[in-house]
Amino acid sequence: MPASTKATAQLMQGRWFRTLPEPLRECLLSESNERTLAAGTRLFARGDAADGIYAIVQGSIRISSGNFQGREAILAFVAPPNWFGEIALFDGKTRTHDAFAEGETLLVHVDQDRLLRFLEMHPRYWQNLGLLMAHKLRQTFGFMEDAALLPASVRMARRLAAMSENYGEQSGISRRVVELHQDQLAKLIGISRQTCNQILKDLESQGCIAIAYGRIEILDPVALRQFVPRKESSR
Numbered sequence: 001m002p003a004s005t006k007a008t009a010q011l012m013q014g015r016w017f018r019t020l021p022e023p024l025r026e027c028l029l030s031e032s033n034e035r036t037l038a039a040g041t042r043l044f045a046r047g048d049a050a051d052g053i054y055a056i057v058q059g060s061i062r063i064s065s066g067n068f069q070g071r072e073a074i075l076a077f078v079a080p081p082n083w084f085g086e087i088a089l090f091d092g093k094t095r096t097h098d099a100f101a102e103g104e105t106l107l108v109h110v111d112q113d114r115l116l117r118f119l120e121m122h123p124r125y126w127q128n129l130g131l132l133m134a135h136k137l138r139q140t141f142g143f144m145e146d147a148a149l150l151p152a153s154v155r156m157a158r159r160l161a162a163m164s165e166n167y168g169e170q171s172g173i174s175r176r177v178v179e180l181h182q183d184q185l186a187k188l189i190g191i192s193r194q195t196c197n198q199i200l201k202d203l204e205s206q207g208c209i210a211i212a213y214g215r216i217e218i219l220d221p222v223a224l225r226q227f228v229p230r231k232e233s234s235r
Contacts, residue, residue, distance in 0.1 A: 003032045003108050007057045011108065014081035014169050016132050017055070024118075024125045031114045037101035048095045050088030052112040056080045059105025060179065064187075065097050074187040077102065077180060082169050086133050089115065103179070139167055152191045153199045157227035159189060160209065164218040179215045202229065 003011070008029060011017045017025065034057070037043060044051070046065055054061075061078040075097060078084050087096055089112060119126055139162075146155045162168070164175045180188075186196035200216070203209045208224050210217040218224070 003029045003034060007034060007106070007108055010057045011055055011081045014055075014083070014166075016083065016135070016169065017081065020128055021125065023122065024128055027115070027118045028108075028110050031118070032108045032110045035107045035109050037105045037107065039101055039103045039105075041101045041105075043099040043101065043107070044085075044095050045098050046095055050085075050092065050095065050112050052110045052115060053083055053085040053089055054110075055083045055108040057106040057108055060102040061105060061107075062100045062102050062184075063097050064100070072187060074184055077163065077184075077188070079163070079166055079175070082166060083132060086129055088112075089129065090133065135168070147190065151229060152189060152195060153202065153229040154227055156185070156189050156191075156196070156199050157203060157208065157224045160203075160216065160218065161221050161224035164221050164224075175218065177215050177217050181214050185216075199229075203227070 011029075017028070020028075037059075043054070043061060056078055057080055059080075061084070062074060063076045063078060063084070064072050064074045066072045084099075085095075088094065119129075143155075143159070146158060150158075160178060163178050166175065182196050182200065183193050185200075186193045189196065191199075200209065200211055203224070204211050206223070206227075208218075208220050208227065210219055
Protein backbone atom coordinates (compact mmCIF):
# COMPACT_ATOMS: atom_id res chain seq x y z
CA MET A 1 0.00 0.00 0.00
CA PRO A 2 1.54 3.38 -1.00
CA ALA A 3 2.67 5.84 1.65
CA SER A 4 -0.18 7.75 3.30
CA THR A 5 -0.73 11.48 2.92
CA LYS A 6 0.59 12.00 6.46
CA ALA A 7 3.75 10.01 5.79
CA THR A 8 4.30 11.79 2.48
CA ALA A 9 3.99 15.19 4.17
CA GLN A 10 6.60 14.17 6.75
CA LEU A 11 8.99 12.87 4.11
CA MET A 12 8.62 16.06 2.08
CA GLN A 13 10.21 17.95 4.97
CA GLY A 14 13.47 16.16 4.22
CA ARG A 15 15.95 17.95 1.99
CA TRP A 16 17.02 14.84 0.04
CA PHE A 17 13.51 13.55 -0.69
CA ARG A 18 12.05 16.97 -1.43
CA THR A 19 14.66 17.70 -4.11
CA LEU A 20 14.39 14.35 -5.91
CA PRO A 21 13.27 14.27 -9.55
CA GLU A 22 9.52 13.72 -9.64
CA PRO A 23 9.65 10.22 -11.26
CA LEU A 24 11.97 8.87 -8.56
CA ARG A 25 9.98 10.47 -5.75
CA GLU A 26 6.76 9.00 -7.14
CA CYS A 27 8.40 5.58 -7.41
CA LEU A 28 9.49 5.65 -3.77
CA LEU A 29 5.99 6.61 -2.66
CA SER A 30 4.01 4.27 -4.90
CA GLU A 31 6.25 1.23 -4.30
CA SER A 32 6.35 1.71 -0.54
CA ASN A 33 4.41 0.30 2.39
CA GLU A 34 4.19 1.50 5.96
CA ARG A 35 5.41 -0.54 8.92
CA THR A 36 4.93 0.10 12.62
CA LEU A 37 7.47 -1.28 15.09
CA ALA A 38 7.01 -1.57 18.84
CA ALA A 39 9.74 -0.20 21.10
CA GLY A 40 12.80 -2.45 21.12
CA THR A 41 11.84 -4.36 17.97
CA ARG A 42 14.73 -5.27 15.72
CA LEU A 43 14.13 -4.14 12.14
CA PHE A 44 17.12 -6.02 10.76
CA ALA A 45 20.34 -7.56 12.01
CA ARG A 46 23.89 -7.42 10.79
CA GLY A 47 24.27 -10.09 8.13
CA ASP A 48 20.60 -10.09 7.10
CA ALA A 49 19.81 -10.07 3.39
CA ALA A 50 19.01 -6.64 2.00
CA ASP A 51 15.28 -6.00 1.61
CA GLY A 52 15.22 -2.37 0.47
CA ILE A 53 15.48 1.13 1.91
CA TYR A 54 13.56 2.78 4.74
CA ALA A 55 12.45 6.23 5.84
CA ILE A 56 11.49 7.31 9.35
CA VAL A 57 8.06 8.92 9.68
CA GLN A 58 7.72 8.79 13.46
CA GLY A 59 9.95 7.57 16.26
CA SER A 60 13.62 6.66 15.90
CA ILE A 61 15.89 3.82 14.81
CA ARG A 62 19.10 2.94 16.66
CA ILE A 63 21.90 1.74 14.39
CA SER A 64 24.42 -0.33 16.34
CA SER A 65 26.58 -3.44 16.53
CA GLY A 66 27.46 -5.80 19.36
CA ASN A 67 29.90 -8.52 20.31
CA PHE A 68 29.62 -11.90 22.00
CA GLN A 69 30.19 -10.31 25.42
CA GLY A 70 27.03 -8.25 25.02
CA ARG A 71 28.79 -4.92 24.51
CA GLU A 72 27.08 -2.53 22.10
CA ALA A 73 28.59 0.18 19.92
CA ILE A 74 26.02 2.77 18.85
CA LEU A 75 26.70 4.46 15.53
CA ALA A 76 23.64 6.64 15.06
CA PHE A 77 20.04 7.37 15.92
CA VAL A 78 17.97 7.90 12.77
CA ALA A 79 15.01 10.25 13.18
CA PRO A 80 12.31 11.62 10.82
CA PRO A 81 12.46 12.31 7.92
CA ASN A 82 15.74 10.50 7.23
CA TRP A 83 16.20 7.56 4.85
CA PHE A 84 18.57 4.66 5.53
CA GLY A 85 19.56 1.20 4.31
CA GLU A 86 20.93 2.29 0.95
CA ILE A 87 24.38 0.70 1.29
CA ALA A 88 23.05 -2.79 0.58
CA LEU A 89 21.08 -1.38 -2.36
CA PHE A 90 24.36 -0.47 -4.05
CA ASP A 91 26.48 -3.55 -3.38
CA GLY A 92 23.75 -6.18 -2.99
CA LYS A 93 25.43 -7.53 0.13
CA THR A 94 24.06 -8.09 3.61
CA ARG A 95 23.21 -5.51 6.25
CA THR A 96 26.23 -3.89 7.87
CA HIS A 97 24.69 -3.26 11.33
CA ASP A 98 21.71 -3.90 13.57
CA ALA A 99 18.68 -1.58 13.55
CA PHE A 100 16.29 -1.34 16.53
CA ALA A 101 13.19 0.79 17.12
CA GLU A 102 13.55 3.37 19.88
CA GLY A 103 10.00 3.74 21.09
CA GLU A 104 7.06 3.04 18.78
CA THR A 105 8.29 3.79 15.28
CA LEU A 106 6.53 4.28 11.94
CA LEU A 107 8.54 3.52 8.81
CA VAL A 108 8.11 3.69 5.08
CA HIS A 109 9.71 0.69 3.37
CA VAL A 110 10.58 0.47 -0.35
CA ASP A 111 11.17 -3.10 -1.53
CA GLN A 112 14.65 -3.76 -2.92
CA ASP A 113 13.57 -5.74 -6.01
CA ARG A 114 10.94 -3.22 -7.03
CA LEU A 115 13.34 -0.31 -6.65
CA LEU A 116 16.06 -2.12 -8.58
CA ARG A 117 13.64 -2.80 -11.45
CA PHE A 118 12.81 0.90 -11.62
CA LEU A 119 16.50 1.85 -11.56
CA GLU A 120 17.25 -0.67 -14.30
CA MET A 121 14.74 1.12 -16.52
CA HIS A 122 15.89 4.59 -15.39
CA PRO A 123 19.61 4.30 -14.52
CA ARG A 124 20.10 8.07 -14.38
CA TYR A 125 18.42 8.08 -10.96
CA TRP A 126 21.21 6.03 -9.39
CA GLN A 127 23.03 9.34 -8.88
CA ASN A 128 20.28 10.57 -6.58
CA LEU A 129 20.64 7.47 -4.39
CA GLY A 130 24.40 8.03 -4.48
CA LEU A 131 23.94 11.54 -3.13
CA LEU A 132 22.07 10.11 -0.13
CA MET A 133 24.98 7.80 0.65
CA ALA A 134 27.62 10.48 -0.04
CA HIS A 135 25.96 12.84 2.45
CA LYS A 136 26.24 10.23 5.19
CA LEU A 137 29.82 9.39 4.23
CA ARG A 138 30.84 13.03 4.62
CA GLN A 139 29.22 13.09 8.06
CA THR A 140 31.01 9.89 9.05
CA PHE A 141 34.38 11.33 8.02
CA GLY A 142 33.59 14.43 10.06
CA PHE A 143 32.77 12.40 13.18
CA MET A 144 35.93 10.32 12.71
CA GLU A 145 38.00 13.51 12.48
CA ASP A 146 36.32 14.91 15.58
CA ALA A 147 37.07 11.68 17.48
CA ALA A 148 40.76 11.96 16.60
CA LEU A 149 41.24 15.68 17.21
CA LEU A 150 38.68 17.06 19.67
CA PRO A 151 38.03 16.58 23.40
CA ALA A 152 35.01 14.54 24.39
CA SER A 153 33.00 17.60 25.49
CA VAL A 154 33.26 19.29 22.09
CA ARG A 155 32.46 16.02 20.29
CA MET A 156 29.33 15.62 22.38
CA ALA A 157 28.22 19.22 21.85
CA ARG A 158 28.65 18.90 18.09
CA ARG A 159 26.84 15.57 17.94
CA LEU A 160 23.88 16.90 19.93
CA ALA A 161 23.71 19.92 17.62
CA ALA A 162 23.82 17.63 14.58
CA MET A 163 21.08 15.42 16.01
CA SER A 164 18.88 18.42 16.75
CA GLU A 165 19.23 19.43 13.10
CA ASN A 166 18.59 15.86 11.88
CA TYR A 167 22.13 15.72 10.49
CA GLY A 168 21.39 18.49 8.01
CA GLU A 169 18.30 16.83 6.55
CA GLN A 170 15.89 19.60 7.59
CA SER A 171 17.03 23.12 6.72
CA GLY A 172 15.78 25.77 9.14
CA ILE A 173 14.06 23.21 11.40
CA SER A 174 15.54 22.01 14.68
CA ARG A 175 14.36 19.32 17.05
CA ARG A 176 13.73 20.82 20.45
CA VAL A 177 14.20 17.49 22.22
CA VAL A 178 16.62 14.64 21.56
CA GLU A 179 15.27 11.48 23.17
CA LEU A 180 18.02 9.16 24.38
CA HIS A 181 19.46 7.97 27.68
CA GLN A 182 22.85 9.02 28.97
CA ASP A 183 24.31 5.54 28.60
CA GLN A 184 23.26 5.55 24.94
CA LEU A 185 24.82 8.97 24.40
CA ALA A 186 28.03 7.75 26.06
CA LYS A 187 28.20 4.79 23.64
CA LEU A 188 27.49 7.09 20.71
CA ILE A 189 30.39 9.39 21.63
CA GLY A 190 32.67 6.57 22.82
CA ILE A 191 33.16 7.71 26.41
CA SER A 192 32.32 6.44 29.88
CA ARG A 193 28.92 6.99 31.48
CA GLN A 194 30.54 9.08 34.22
CA THR A 195 32.33 11.35 31.73
CA CYS A 196 29.10 11.72 29.77
CA ASN A 197 27.25 12.85 32.89
CA GLN A 198 29.95 15.41 33.72
CA ILE A 199 29.89 16.90 30.23
CA LEU A 200 26.09 17.10 30.15
CA LYS A 201 26.09 18.98 33.47
CA ASP A 202 28.65 21.42 32.08
CA LEU A 203 26.57 21.99 28.93
CA GLU A 204 23.49 22.49 31.11
CA SER A 205 25.26 24.98 33.37
CA GLN A 206 26.18 27.05 30.30
CA GLY A 207 22.58 27.15 29.11
CA CYS A 208 23.06 24.96 26.05
CA ILE A 209 20.75 22.12 27.12
CA ALA A 210 18.34 20.98 29.81
CA ILE A 211 18.60 17.39 31.05
CA ALA A 212 15.65 15.15 31.89
CA TYR A 213 15.26 11.39 32.19
CA GLY A 214 15.66 9.80 28.78
CA ARG A 215 15.77 13.11 26.94
CA ILE A 216 17.88 16.20 26.36
CA GLU A 217 16.24 19.52 25.55
CA ILE A 218 18.25 21.64 23.14
CA LEU A 219 18.12 25.24 24.36
CA ASP A 220 20.82 26.80 22.16
CA PRO A 221 21.97 24.78 19.11
CA VAL A 222 24.25 27.62 17.96
CA ALA A 223 26.08 27.57 21.31
CA LEU A 224 26.42 23.78 21.03
CA ARG A 225 28.07 24.05 17.61
CA GLN A 226 30.48 26.71 18.96
CA PHE A 227 30.99 25.13 22.37
CA VAL A 228 34.36 25.65 24.09
CA PRO A 229 34.74 23.66 27.34
CA ARG A 230 35.63 25.48 30.50
CA LYS A 231 37.72 22.51 31.47
CA GLU A 232 38.99 19.66 29.28
CA SER A 233 36.99 16.47 29.85
CA SER A 234 38.65 13.09 29.73
CA ARG A 235 37.82 10.75 26.84
